[in-house]
Amino acid sequence: MTEKFTLNVNGKTQTVDADPDMPLLYALRNDLGLSNPHFGCGLAQCGACTVHVDGAAVRSCVTPLSSVGNAKVVTLSGLGTPEKPHPVQTAFIQEEVFQCGYCLNGWVMTSAALLEQKKKPTDAEIRQGLSGLKCRCGTHMGILRAVKRASEMMG
Amino acid sequence: MKQPRVEDDALTRGAGRFLDDAPQPGELHAYFLRSPHAHAKVSSLDVESARTAPGVLAVLTAADMKAANITSIARHVPMPGLVIPLRPPLADERVLHIGQPVAAVIAETARQARDAAEMINVEYDVLPSVVDVRQAIKPGAPQLWPEAPNNINVDWPGPAADPAANAAEVEQIIANAAHVARITVVNQRLIVASMETRGATGSYDAASDRYTLRVCSQGVSPLRDVMASVMGLKKEQLRLITEDVGGAFGMKSPAYPEYPVVLLAAKKLGRPVHWMSDRSEAFISDNQGRDAVTEGALALDDKGHFLALRVRHLANVGGFLSVAGANLATVLFAKCFPQMYRIPKIDIGVRCVFTNTLPLGPYRGAGRPESNYAMERLVEEAARITGIDRAKLRRRNLIPRSAIPFRTEVGTLYDSGDFPVVYDKALAQADYAGFNKRRRESTKRGRWRGIGISCFLEHSGGSPTEGALVAFPGGNVVSLGLNVQSTGQGHASVFPQLVAQRLGIPSEQVIHRHGDTDMGIEGAASVASRSAMTAGSATFRATEAMLAKGVVVVAKALDVAQDKVSYRDGYFEVASTNHRLSLFDAASRAKEMFARGEIAETLDTNITVDTPLSFPNGCHVAELEIDPDTGVITTLNYTAVDDNGTVLHPAILYGQLHGGIAQGMGQALMEFAHYDSENGQLVTGSFQDYALPRAEDMPPIHVGVHAVPATTNPLGVKGVGEAGTTASIAAFMNAVMDAIPGDAAATLDMPATQEKVWAACQKAKAAQGK
Ligand code: FES
Numbered sequence A: 001m002t003e004k005f006t007l008n009v010n011g012k013t014q015t016v017d018a019d020p021d022m023p024l025l026y027a028l029r030n031d032l033g034l035s036n037p038h039f040g041c042g043l044a045q046c047g048a049c050t051v052h053v054d055g056a057a058v059r060s061c062v063t064p065l066s067s068v069g070n071a072k073v074v075t076l077s078g079l080g081t082p083e084k085p086h087p088v089q090t091a092f093i094q095e096e097v098f099q100c101g102y103c104l105n106g107w108v109m110t111s112a113a114l115l116e117q118k119k120k121p122t123d124a125e126i127r128q129g130l131s132g133l134k135c136r137c138g139t140h141m142g143i144l145r146a147v148k149r150a151s152e153m154m155g
Numbered sequence B: 001m002k003q004p005r006v007e008d009d010a011l012t013r014g015a016g017r018f019l020d021d022a023p024q025p026g027e028l029h030a031y032f033l034r035s036p037h038a039h040a041k042v043s044s045l046d047v048e049s050a051r052t053a054p055g056v057l058a059v060l061t062a063a064d065m066k067a068a069n070i071t072s073i074a075r076h077v078p079m080p081g082l083v084i085p086l087r088p089p090l091a092d093e094r095v096l097h098i099g100q101p102v103a104a105v106i107a108e109t110a111r112q113a114r115d116a117a118e119m120i121n122v123e124y125d126v127l128p129s130v131v132d133v134r135q136a137i138k139p140g141a142p143q144l145w146p147e148a149p150n151n152i153n154v155d156w157p158g159p160a161a162d163p164a165a166n167a168a169e170v171e172q173i174i175a176n177a178a179h180v181a182r183i184t185v186v187n188q189r190l191i192v193a194s195m196e197t198r199g200a201t202g203s204y205d206a207a208s209d210r211y212t213l214r215v216c217s218q219g220v221s222p223l224r225d226v227m228a229s230v231m232g233l234k235k236e237q238l239r240l241i242t243e244d245v246g247g248a249f250g251m252k253s254p255a256y257p258e259y260p261v262v263l264l265a266a267k268k269l270g271r272p273v274h275w276m277s278d279r280s281e282a283f284i285s286d287n288q289g290r291d292a293v294t295e296g297a298l299a300l301d302d303k304g305h306f307l308a309l310r311v312r313h314l315a316n317v318g319g320f321l322s323v324a325g326a327n328l329a330t331v332l333f334a335k336c337f338p339q340m341y342r343i344p345k346i347d348i349g350v351r352c353v354f355t356n357t358l359p360l361g362p363y364r365g366a367g368r369p370e371s372n373y374a375m376e377r378l379v380e381e382a383a384r385i386t387g388i389d390r391a392k393l394r395r396r397n398l399i400p401r402s403a404i405p406f407r408t409e410v411g412t413l414y415d416s417g418d419f420p421v422v423y424d425k426a427l428a429q430a431d432y433a434g435f436n437k438r439r440r441e442s443t444k445r446g447r448w449r450g451i452g453i454s455c456f457l458e459h460s461g462g463s464p465t466e467g468a469l470v471a472f473p474g475g476n477v478v479s480l481g482l483n484v485q486s487t488g489q490g491h492a493s494v495f496p497q498l499v500a501q502r503l504g505i506p507s508e509q510v511i512h513r514h515g516d517t518d519m520g521i522e523g524a525a526s527v528a529s530r531s532a533m534t535a536g537s538a539t540f541r542a543t544e545a546m547l548a549k550g551v552v553v554v555a556k557a558l559d560v561a562q563d564k565v566s567y568r569d570g571y572f573e574v575a576s577t578n579h580r581l582s583l584f585d586a587a588s589r590a591k592e593m594f595a596r597g598e599i600a601e602t603l604d605t606n607i608t609v610d611t612p613l614s615f616p617n618g619c620h621v622a623e624l625e626i627d628p629d630t631g632v633i634t635t636l637n638y639t640a641v642d643d644n645g646t647v648l649h650p651a652i653l654y655g656q657l658h659g660g661i662a663q664g665m666g667q668a669l670m671e672f673a674h675y676d677s678e679n680g681q682l683v684t685g686s687f688q689d690y691a692l693p694r695a696e697d698m699p700p701i702h703v704g705v706h707a708v709p710a711t712t713n714p715l716g717v718k719g720v721g722e723a724g725t726t727a728s729i730a731a732f733m734n735a736v737m738d739a740i741p742g743d744a745a746a747t748l749d750m751p752a753t754q755e756k757v758w759a760a761c762q763k764a765k766a767a768q769g770k
């Protein structure tokens, strides 16, 4: 049974006709054509699908469409602009963190939300905050450096 | 100086194009019904009700594949005595591992396809199964293939010219030696788990009778060749396209059963057919890694000099043989010995064995980590039984620089390397000398501290042949086309740079193209740490060849002698005049002259070159602490000093090493793909049960580089992609074993999980108490 949902994604209002239980991830990818976030596991075990919902990092693969309401959804492509990237995006580029970049969505979105909540996290808090995320290419140490750098950039 | 990666801007803005990000117009979706059993006869298969389910356009089974003459996807390099059973894309009479595809449903949406698959009725006659390689060769074990008695896929006698005589000689040395270190070690099975799962989109153009397969590969040309052969097509009838790939590690290089199915379905239905694996499906459909048991014996004289090595290796290949399944466990495995050491006599024998498990395929290192791990565990055991300090024992047996080029007992020629210097640097950087003091401090805090050394040397390159295409598409740009595929290694940041530097033009003027067989570039996949050396060499040679043609063109165009023309920084210049022609003008002149039939070729240059093996090497040191009351391991420090030859891009080199070390740590300390020995089910079938290294597990990694350029390629580069994994597994394990006092951990096998470590600690405590 499909229903009409009005979503606020990256500052734009869009409608999606879908099953209320459908994960937000599929609405974003298949209905709205946003190629980020990514599917990594579909079970909240990797973070590749992370988006911001009202500023909080959530796993869109386990977020039912019906739970989103009129919250503001932001995906990686809406986090910054080419002219003005988010400091986390800049820091990740400067630290030359990524390899394949498939997982990147989860780390960047989670770090951005983390730094919004806590401007100057300690190393342990960063590790803790990112603990549910996976990267098979093994870029973890670069990620930790980049989050530090971003936190400095954000003052 | 940092050179930011070209790839990162798009990736960081979410503008990458991975397979599932590129839906094709009008595409249908495929869902594969897979075997729930490890070994069974398919006694009946009824797909009729699924065929009429909502949205369904077709259900394919083995009958459809056979009718199209697609009988087997099994391809392997020939080896004497090797058994290559047929591997039908969709199961025929029998299934040999869980997850084997049995039928494919094609529907308008992925969900409709999946729902319809539930309506397929399959009856299985469950057969006894065997998953463990040591069980599979026992008398009475379930037999998988009539053509493979005792489940032996191949019994490989090793590289010696006369294996029997060689084995007898080695046996003699072992029997008379002052000391013999003996080990049996297990390389547990691993899940590759690239973050992007596998997928493929097939399409077919009836007008040209041509197929296109968009697929996450590691190099389109070799996979196109295999797929054309599987489909019974001429190469020109199949185009392969690969865009961004989210990690591969060897696993995405071969052909898989789903690929011919989506191609055939696309032809039948006249629309593109897309399949993307979900995560639980990836656990039971991707090739898996390692899974071997190695017995080793190392003979030493009374001074601790290595005299002879015997290795007996039992490798699982799974229910079917994957593309390199037996090759990696035999030839690739053996070629690494004796790593950095001088060992006068070596006898290696390998048996590859079928079991009711997913096929084993290349996974980061592909035979090299298995070999290195066995060697470094042997050396550690030798230190234990002789009482010689392990660092001194290693140093004593290193091949000195003066002996290089060095031909090993297994016939490999090391062209370059400076092992003692690399080794000394690593120990200095890890402050090996200060370890005992640090250990005492840990002991005071109730922690057991250990240090693990791992010397490594591996052969990189695999297949020597690789191509590059330097071309002028028009405008002031040159394009560099490559067959090798970046799956995270930053090719766009490395190879165009080589062209730009040689041509003396800004790197923005060099466009990187890859992932399309229509470019007509030959080569092998991005495997075996080979891309930098093979594609780098091809890029170098293609650029030189293009310039040589340019000289001829410019001499003709300006009517001067060829030897008066030279190239510098974007221009062909005529000696002692101010006449010159820009690179791009020369390219368009060449096009005109070619059109008029005045020259045989334009400046576009597509060449294929052979690049011999190179030998990355290094020494890694892991230092960690164990809490003996809980078994929890904390890695404190990790040092790597590597010789990867000339470094093309430092950040990418470090990234490759870090990533490799993370994967090695995963194998040493946490990862294990566990099959139930009763029913052959994969017990660790999700990220819930299968542990991958996390950010909080990673130690600080200090990488030092001691580059000795390779002499076997024009750039002097050696491989780096697998180095970190090959080295780190033994470094971590040796450190764990060192931390636990006495002999309690002498036979510890991977992964050194908290439970196993805790149990070993209790054993050690009990022994201490006595
Ligand atoms: S895809 Fe959502 S957490 Fe993995």
Ligand code: FES
Binding pocket: A098, A099, A100, A101, A102, A103, A104, A134, A135, A136, A137, A138, A139, B195, B246, B247, B488
């Ligand atoms: S960069 Fe490849 S999975 Fe993280």
